[in-house]
Amino acid sequence: MINFIFKAIWRDKNRSLLPIMVITIGVFLTIALSGYMRGVMGDMIDQTARFNTGHVKVMTKAYAKDKDQIPNDLAILGSDELTQSLEKQYPDYQWVERIRFGGLVDAPDAQGESKGQGASYGMAFEIFDKSSGEVERMNIPSAIVTGRVPQKAKEALIGDAFAKKLKLKIGDIITYMGTTMNGSMTFENFTISGTVRFGVEAMDNGAVIIDISDARRMLDMTDAAGEILGFSKDGVYFDDKAEKTETSFNAKYTNSKDEFAPVMYRLKDGSDMGAYLDYVDSFASMFVIIFVIIMSVVLWNTGLIAGLRRYQEFGIRLALGESKGHIYRTLMAEAMLVGIIGSVIGSALGISLVLFLQVHGINIGNLISGGTMMMPSVLRAKFTPDLLYIGFIPGLAAMVIGNMLSGIAIYKRETATLFKELEV
Amino acid sequence: MKKYILLLLILPALLFAESKYPDAKTIIQKVDANMTSKTQIVKSSMVIHNRRNVRTVTSISYTEGSHKSFSEYLSPEMEKGTKMLKLDDRLWIYSPSTDRTIQLSGHMLKQSVMGSDLSYEDMMEDRKLIDLYDAKITGDDTLGGRKTWIMELNAKVSDVSYEKRKMWIDVERLIPLKEELYAKSGQLLKKTIMSDVAKFGGRWYPKKINYKDMLKDGEGTDFIISDIKFDADIPDYIFSKASLKK
Numbered sequence: 001m002i003n004f005i006f007k008a009i010w011r012d013k014n015r016s017l018l019p020i021m022v023i024t025i026g027v028f029l030t031i032a033l034s035g036y037m038r039g040v041m042g043d044m045i046d047q048t049a050r051f052n053t054g055h056v057k058v059m060t061k062a063y064a065k066d067k068d069q070i071p072n073d074l075a076i077l078g079s080d081e082l083t084q085s086l087e088k089q090y091p092d093y094q095w096v097e098r099i100r101f102g103g104l105v106d107a108p109d110a111q112g113e114s115k116g117q118g119a120s121y122g123m124a125f126e127i128f129d130k131s132s133g134e135v136e137r138m139n140i141p142s143a144i145v146t147g148r149v150p151q152k153a154k155e156a157l158i159g160d161a162f163a164k165k166l167k168l169k170i171g172d173i174i175t176y177m178g179t180t181m182n183g184s185m186t187f188e189n190f191t192i193s194g195t196v197r198f199g200v201e202a203m204d205n206g207a208v209i210i211d212i213s214d215a216r217r218m219l220d221m222t223d224a225a226g227e228i229l230g231f232s233k234d235g236v237y238f239d240d241k242a243e244k245t246e247t248s249f250n251a252k253y254t255n256s257k258d259e260f261a262p263v264m265y266r267l268k269d270g271s272d273m274g275a276y277l278d279y280v281d282s283f284a285s286m287f288v289i290i291f292v293i294i295m296s297v298v299l300w301n302t303g304l305i306a307g308l309r310r311y312q313e314f315g316i317r318l319a320l321g322e323s324k325g326h327i328y329r330t331l332m333a334e335a336m337l338v339g340i341i342g343s344v345i346g347s348a349l350g351i352s353l354v355l356f357l358q359v360h361g362i363n364i365g366n367l368i369s370g371g372t373m374m375m376p377s378v379l380r381a382k383f384t385p386d387l388l389y390i391g392f393i394p395g396l397a398a399m400v401i402g403n404m405l406s407g408i409a410i411y412k413r414e415t416a417t418l419f420k421e422l423e424v
Numbered sequence: 425m426k427k428y429i430l431l432l433l434i435l436p437a438l439l440f441a442e443s444k445y446p447d448a449k450t451i452i453q454k455v456d457a458n459m460t461s462k463t464q465i466v467k468s469s470m471v472i473h474n475r476r477n478v479r480t481v482t483s484i485s486y487t488e489g490s491h492k493s494f495s496e497y498l499s500p501e502m503e504k505g506t507k508m509l510k511l512d513d514r515l516w517i518y519s520p521s522t523d524r525t526i527q528l529s530g531h532m533l534k535q536s537v538m539g540s541d542l543s544y545e546d547m548m549e550d551r552k553l554i555d556l557y558d559a560k561i562t563g564d565d566t567l568g569g570r571k572t573w574i575m576e577l578n579a580k581v582s583d584v585s586y587e588k589r590k591m592w593i594d595v596e597r598l599i600p601l602k603e604e605l606y607a608k609s610g611q612l613l614k615k616t617i618m619s620d621v622a623k624f625g626g627r628w629y630p631k632k633i634n635y636k637d638m639l640k641d642g643e644g645t646d647f648i649i650s651d652i653k654f655d656a657d658i659p660d661y662i663f664s665k666a667s668l669k670k
Contacts, residue, residue, distance in 0.1 A: 062475065073474060073539070106526045114527050175524045177517070183474055183539015184502040187519035187526075220502070260476075 005333050014309065015334070019302055020342040023399055026295045027346025027391035028353075030287055032381075034390055035354030039382035045237065045267070050137050053267045054229030055237045056093065056245055058086065062259040063226065070100045072181050072219060072226055076262060079225035086228065090245055093230035096132050099124040099215040100226055103178025105158070105208055107166045116166040120176060121159075121206040124215030128152075137231070140196065140209070146170060147194025153214055156190035159207040160197040168192055176208060180220035188218040228262075242266035292394045292401075299402025304409070314410055324410050331407045332400060339399030343392040350391055357381035448559040448575060454598040455591075456552040458627045463488050463658050467651040472540045473643035481538050490550040492663040503538065507668045510548050513583075518668035525668050540645040541614070541637035545585045553577065556584050564595075567602055568619070571595040586613065597621060597628040612638050624652055 009016040049055055059067060062074040076082060079097050086095045101122035109115035126132035127150050135141065135149055145160045147170045158174065168174070172192050180186045190210065197204050216222055232241065249264040317327055361380035464487040472479045481503055485495040493510040497503040505520035515533065518525045533544040553559070557577035565572050572592040579587050588610075592602040599621065605614040614637055618630035629652065636644035661667055 073476065104526070104528075104532055106524070108524060112524065114525075117526070119531075175519075175522050175526060177519070177526055179536070179539055180502070182477060182502075183472055183479060183536075184500075185506060185517075185519075185538055186502075187522040187524060189522045189524070 005337055009334055016338050019338045022298055023342025023395045024346040026291050027343050027395040028350040030291050030391040031350025031387050032353045035387050036381040039380045042382050049267055055232045056230040056242050056264055056266045058228040058262050058264050060260045061263045064263055070102055075224045075226045077224050080223050083228055092233055094233055095230050096134055097225035098227050103176055106175045107168055118162055119206050120208045121203050122208040124210050124212045127211040143196040143198050145195045145197050150193045154190055155193040157194045157196050157209040158192055159204045160195040161204040163195040182220050186218055237267055239268050292398050295398030296401045299399050300405045304406045328407050328410050331403055335399045335403035339396035343395035347392050354381045354383050358383055445561040448561045452554050452559045456554050458599050461654040463655055465653040465656050469648045470540055471646040475642055486658050486662050494662050509668055541635040556581055567592055572601055599628050
């Protein structure tokens with residue numbers, strides 16, 4: 001039977017070509033756009049997690065309230081003990097302490113006078129302790145333009161644009177001027193060990209990356225940290241898991257009126273990423289629903305046209321004694337076969353493009369130069385197993401639904417008027 | 425005709441209201457005369473009330489007119505030896521730990537000094553009020569048992585840190601007892617309260633000034649003068665960059 005239907009649609013191209021093309025295009029677009037959006041959003045979320053939010057992040061309540069101002073005077077005290085406690089309670093996460101800091105970076109000339117200065121975007125994390133994995137997590141090796149990662153105290157990586165502007169080279173000294181945790185003025189000289197470029201103007205102009213031990217000494221933050229970030233050891237952010245961790249941790253401090261009590265935020269609610277995550281979650285299903293509706297209408301219309309074209313054929317088949325139900329079922333079988341063919345071709349094309357963009361990506365470096373948003377300069381698609389069916393099933397469903405609607409007309413034919421209709 | 429009669433009745437009242445307060449310009453000149461001098465040497469403590477702790481920073485400052493100022497921080501250990509030099513609108517800071525002299529400019533001048541409620545701009549501003557603001561007396565009040573005039577000052581030059589000031593001037597001693605500092609937008613930025621007024625030579629001067637940055641939490645910063653000398657001789661080398669590294 002399948003062989004018979006296959007031959008029928010193969011030999012009668014009018015019956016199959018247009019629906020197959022429509023389904024192929026629809027399935028292709030669904031898969032390609034879903035894979036691309038997931039890739040781009042996933043990269044942005046991943047980059048935000050690595051640089052800023054972690055999968056979960058612990059701060060003091062007061063710090064969290066004004067976190068955009070980097071209020072290190074409100075940082076976590078006794079951070080080492082808290083980190084150890086987190087490691088014990090939530091062993092699924094790797095916990096790392098970080099300090100962010102603002103201030104001024106001044107570059108001296110040969111006479112020690114300022115030859116240039118700029119606002120600093122300081123980041124301090126475990127650079128010397130390789131087991132923390134922070135250097136790789138922050139993507140430092142690939143961000144380094146010249147030089148190397150700091151290897152000893154008082155060495156720093158600085159923004160490449162800042163270094164170029166002031167004609168600074170490896171081994172030159174820069175002076176950081178800022179405020180300690182206690183509000184005192186602090187100055188520290190650093191030797192430039194390398195320059196970095198992240199593709200974000202604020203960072204490329206003012207990044208100062210140092211080991212957390214240097215920041216602690218410089219900012220008077222012994223056993224203190226601005227933030228403790230938790231990264232799921234499997235490397236993937238699962239909102240349900242993060243929410244459980246967040247709820248469990250915060251439950252211990254719910255009744256605490258201490259403004260310096262720790263509070264945990266998961267990636268989704270501790271940053272602007274929540275909306276993005278929701279968008280990623282809903283995007284695929286939203287697109288599929290729209291696709292099914294539009295394709296169904298188009299294929300319904302195609303089916304109606306085909307029904308008109310095959311009006312005589314159905315009449316003759318009814319006149320020969322074939323039941324209406326049988327004709328309807330063969331029509332559905334034809335639709336399924338056409339749907340499968342279109343969906344397979346569309347899926348194959350869509351997945352091929354996703355895999356291509358996953359490897360090569362689209363470079364938007366020139367478009368975002370000057371931007372202050374932390375986002376990757378190469379946008380890549382991402383292949384996930386659900387792309388195998390996310391277009392296939394709706395493609396098939398749209399074809400079948402479209403034909404089911406148009407095929408109803410068969411039941412409206414009256415055998416008594418067939419000869420008149422067929423003009424026999 | 426009725427209008428003219430009404431005007432004649434109101435006019436004396438208006439004239440009387442105008443004469444209720446003295447000339448604002450004269451008052452401001454007298455306030456300037458009390459608060460500024462040819463030179464000043466001030467030993468002071470800055471008590472900074474942070475959200476977690478209270479810190480006291482002591483310093484000695486030398487000022488000549490409104491253009492030259494030199495400060496050396498004496499304690500605590502972290503700040504000891506840090507020096508600041510202001511010449512006109514330029515400010516240099518010397519840090520003994522790095523042996524570097526850094527010039528501050530632009531938005532950095534709006535930053536807090538040592539975590540206090542004072543900005544570098546606040547510390548640099550020594551010009552006379554009469555040169556910067558148009559003044560008018562808008563009312564009177566009693567503060568801490570002392571009668572004051574409420575004076576409103578609006579900037580007449582563009583390079584001022586605060587577009588508008590509201591001052592409560594002690595009627596007898598002619599010094600401000602309270603001040604509110606506003607941005608161009610009308611937002612209240614800082615409040616200062618002067619107290620412990622004492623006589624130094626022939627002038628009254630507040631020994632304690634509480635600065636409150638209204639955009640920050642906390643109790644503000646107390647600036648307490650332990651010793652002040654007016655019109656003392658200050659050697660010229662003090663106001664040179666070389667003195668920063670001495």
